Amino acid sequence: MLDLSCPHCGFSRPVDPARVPDGAVRVTCPQCRQAFSYRKPEFDFAAAETTRPRAGFWIRAVAATIDCLIVFVTQLLLGGALGVAVTLITGGPDAWMTAVLQTGTSLFGLTLGTLYYVGLTGYCGQTLGKLALGLKVVRTDGGPVGYSRAALRETLGKFLSAFLFGVGFLMIAWSRNKEGLHDKIAGTCVVRL
Secondary structure, three states: OEEEEOOOOOOEEEEOHHHOOOOEEEEEOOOOOOEEEEEOOOOOHHHHHHOOOEOOHHHHHHHHHHHHHHHHHHHHHHHHHHHHHHHHHHOOOOHHHHHHHHHHHHHHHHHHHHHHHHHHHHHHOOOHHHHHHOEEEEEOOOOOOOHHHHHHHHHHHHHHHHHOOOHHHHHHHHOOOOOOHHHHHHOEEEEEO
16 A cells, blocks of 8 residues: 655545556645645565565575475486487497596586576576475565576585585574575575565
């Protein structure tokens, strides 16, 4: 509801925003009968995102587990199909081809995982695990994450969080704003929708 107030007498009444047209309109106060101009305020989506409750450690851990399972199964299926295709093309495994296949499959898996996390987080702020649990990654000012910030968060930020024996992830449990090291590095937070 919008709070429509008369600048002349101070009379105020809540009004449904759907009933107020966009742009400036002429309004007459029902109490003092004075006319005044009123412009419907634009909805601030960024401010609305920052008022949402932050997601805690355990729900984020469940979302991360769902994402890991999705990426693992996808890597297993596509990596296996790649291995079978290479074996059929080359006529059978030998030591050199096995090493090349393992390296190629590892690089493929790394690329697929990076595209999954960075791509989805940058596009809409939600991986499939976060989407399933009603979570979203936003900037700390409430704006959308974007691809460059998602890349920083999901690659360097999460690498450092894991490199420090997982302490960067555990920070979510005890920090006041429920932010991990990767969130602090990228200037993001995870909110409940």
